[in-house]
Structures are given as C-alpha cells and as structure tokens.
Amino acid sequence: xxxxxxxxxxxxxxxxxxxxxxxxxxxxxxxxxxxxxxxxxxxxxxxxxxxxxxxxxxxxxxxxxxxxxxxxxxxxxxxxxxxxxxxxxxxxxxxxxxxxxxxxxxxxxxxxxxxxxxxxxxxxxxxxxxxxxxxxxxxxxxxxxxxxxxxxxxxxxxxxxxxxxxxxxxxxxxxxxxxxxxxxxxxxxxxxxxxxxxxxxxxxxxxxxxxxxxxxxxxxxxxxxxxxxxxxxxxxxxxxxxxxxxxxxxxxxxxxxxxxxxxxxxxxxxxxxxxxxxxxxxxxxxxxxxxxxxxxxxxxxxxxxxxxxxxxxxxxxxxxxxxxxxxxxxxxxxxxxxxxxxxxxxxxxxxxxxxxxxxxxxxxxxxxxxxxxxxxxxxxxxxxxxxxxxxxxxxxxxxxxxxxxxxxxxxxxxxxxxxxxxxxxxxxx
Numbered sequence: 426x427x428x429x430x431x432x433x434x435x436x437x438x439x440x441x442x443x444x445x446x447x448x449x450x451x452x453x454x455x456x457x458x459x460x461x462x463x464x465x466x467x468x469x470x471x472x473x474x475x476x477x478x479x480x481x482x483x484x485x486x487x488x489x490x491x492x493x494x495x496x497x498x499x500x501x502x503x504x505x506x507x508x509x510x511x512x513x514x515x516x517x518x519x520x521x522x523x524x525x526x527x528x529x530x531x532x533x534x535x536x537x538x539x540x541x542x543x544x545x546x547x548x549x550x551x552x553x554x555x556x557x558x559x560x561x562x563x564x565x566x567x568x569x570x571x572x573x574x575x576x577x578x579x580x581x582x583x584x585x586x587x588x589x590x591x592x593x594x595x596x597x598x599x600x601x602x603x604x605x606x607x608x609x610x611x612x613x614x615x616x617x618x619x620x621x622x623x624x625x626x627x628x629x630x631x632x633x634x635x636x637x638x639x640x641x642x643x644x645x646x647x648x649x650x651x652x653x654x655x656x657x658x659x660x661x662x663x664x665x666x667x668x669x670x671x672x673x674x675x676x677x678x679x680x681x682x683x684x685x686x687x688x689x690x691x692x693x694x695x696x697x698x699x700x701x702x703x704x705x706x707x708x709x710x711x712x713x714x715x716x717x718x719x720x721x722x723x724x725x726x727x728x729x730x731x732x733x734x735x736x737x738x739x740x741x742x743x744x745x746x747x748x749x750x751x752x753x754x755x756x757x758x759x760x761x762x763x764x765x766x767x768x769x770x771x772x773x774x775x776x777x778x779x780x781x782x783x784x785x786x787x788x789x790x791x792x793x794x795x796x797x798x799x800x801x802x803x804x805x806x807x808x809x810x811x812x813x814x815x816x817x818x819x820x821x822x823x824x825x826x827x828x829x830x831x832x833x834x835x836x837x838x839x840x841x842x843x844x845x846x847x848x849x850x851x852x853x854x
Contacts, residue, residue: 445554447583451830453495454478458488460500460810465507465784465799467777475505477806480830485800506815507800508562508807508828510787511759512714512747513694516553516564517546519756531570536635538598539655540575542568546587552756553582555837559760559821560809562828563592565791567599572632574599576655579791581807583833593793597665598656602679603628605672629678636686665690665792671716671723673698677705684709692790694749697723700735703742712745712790717752718768719761730772736782737773747787767816776816806830
C-alpha cells in the first residue's frame, strides 16, 4: 500500500517539475515598433520596426506606417535582438552531475561518430528552460567523451520533445585531438611539470586508421558498419568536422592531417593557442569557436587577461569566431553566453561585433545562416525584447521572446521561487 501511495505522489509531483508548456504556433501577425533593432550583422536601427507572420519575419526597417498586422506592440525604450545561439553545448544531455542516471552525454567507446546527441536530448530539462530568460534560444547539442564523441544537432529551446526541437539534424561530428603533453598526478606524488605525452603518436595512428578506413568504406556493403557510414558526410562536404584542440601543436597537427585527407568543412573548437598560428588558420579558412573568457589561463606565463582578449584578436585577424560554452558546470553556465560576449567586448571588441559571436557568426558556423542569426526578411522569427543591453548582466532584462513566431514562456523554476519569496518578505513587512 505504501508503494502505491509513493507512486501516486510521484505522479502528482511530475507535472510540477516539468518544463513550461511549449508555446502554440503564431496565430496573429505582429508588428513591433519603436525598438532599437540589433540586427546581428554588426548594425543597429534606432526606432526600428519588425513585423512577422506565420513564424517568418516579413518587415525590418525604420518606423513604419505599415498597418497590415493584427497586433501592434509599442516597444519604446527596449532593445530587440536575434535569439542567441550556444555552440558546443551539452544542454539536455545531463540534468544533475552527481546523479549518474540523469547523465547521457557520454557513451562507452572511443570512436562513436554514429552516436546522435539529438535523440538523447531532454526537452523537459529544467536547465534548458533557464536559458531562455537570458536570450539563449538555440543551441548546438553536442556529446562528450571518447576520441570521436558523436554527432551534434542544432535545437531550439522550447519544444515538447527532441523531434520538435530539431532545427538541423546531425550537422557535425566531434573529434577530440589527443594532447601532446601531460602532467604528473601531484596527488599521487608524481611530478606535475609539463612533459611530452609518450602515447601521443600512438593515439594519432589510431585516428588515422579510423579516418582512412571510413574514407574508403562502401555504404552499400553488408552488414552495415555504422561508425564508418556516419563519417561519409565529412568526405562529401555535407557535414562539418569539429576539431577540439587547444594547444598549438594539437591545432597544427590536427588541421594538417584532416585537410590532407580531404575534409572540406572544418571548425576549430577551443583554440586557446590559436593566436600562435593565425596565418596557418587563415590560410585554411577555418572558423574558431573560442573558449569562454571566464576561465583561468592555460599556462603559468600567459597574460592573465589573455582569455578575455582572444576573440577580439582572432576577429581582427579576419577569422570567423564563435564562443565555446563547454567547461566547468557548462550546462548551468550556458545561460551566461551573452555575458561571455559582453566580456569579450570589454577587451577590444565593438559591442555589435561581439553580438555577432553569438548570432550571425554562430549561425554561419552551423550552416543555418539562411534561417537564423540575424533580423532579416524571410528568416525565422526567433528573437527577444530586452529592457536594456542584453550583453550586460546588470541590464539584461528580457520580458518577451519568440521562437519561430511562437510567444514563448520565460518562466522558470528560479523565477517562480523569486516571485514566491518576494511575496513572503513583502507580506512580512
């Protein structure tokens, strides 16, 4: 009897813990007027107007006399931004790090290009819903671990399930290049100094063997070899290979080999020492998804503020740059994406250029620039209104957001608690 009682309580509790109900499709055409439009391409429009119908932007311009809209929103004093796009995120793949049963971001094995992050994505994640109040409306959901982690997909962050969330399926495969150096485990009494990794060349040979076998794989053969079959898009130019590498030697060795075997679409993720190989990266026309600025430098003699200057220096060199959100507490901290861009802006970048890191640049890296990333006629109506500068945590106050024209909820567990305890203390007075 007690067991049945517990099940009954669980059934009652689950709806309370679930995510906000996804918004319904757009029914009325809407015109937003008098807002400052941040187009996402480096420019702004004062007193701008933006109209959208059936989830698609139909008007972008200065103050308009257009009246062919069923609802008009006067956004005087607010800022309108494209939805922010998180790159290399593991949102929805793990909920509580300390609870193994909620973690689905890493599979057993080293070479797993056939593992699809999209089908493991939990649209009901409480962490996912906490992204939207900061303007993060889309994310590249990426697996972790192994030498080849798996395949990433682009998802919008207001959905009933993973199928509804999909924007672009299996758009890229993620390769973690081995580290040429290692440190001893000081807690075991080993020398913590940096030294050559004796297994580096062996690890590279395994990568070469896998890629070369995948390149000559016959997709019509039986039985099907899923890992090799999943790699075919890399050699046909329909998929992107994301090379995760931070050290200068990793960057050079990885890019040299992958370009040498015919990988056309290649993106460098991390790239902490990319500044030492700027001309090499430019020559191969490779975008860089730069590590987030809120971290410690990698080496003892590195500029303590170098992590904040990286994006500006790469951009100034003519490299297409995005922001990597991975790292410590990455799922929770992904909500800080606009503030990462704001921090980069404080160290050598114009604010609108910094905005591009998480809008148009991110969309171009993912190959969705024809749909999202900027406020342009014909693109999906995915954007939000903020009462202040969305890249500044002091003024980022989002009060309205749309994904594909759907008026989405900005309520989260945190906002509910804030309202609850605000009432408690106001009543106590």
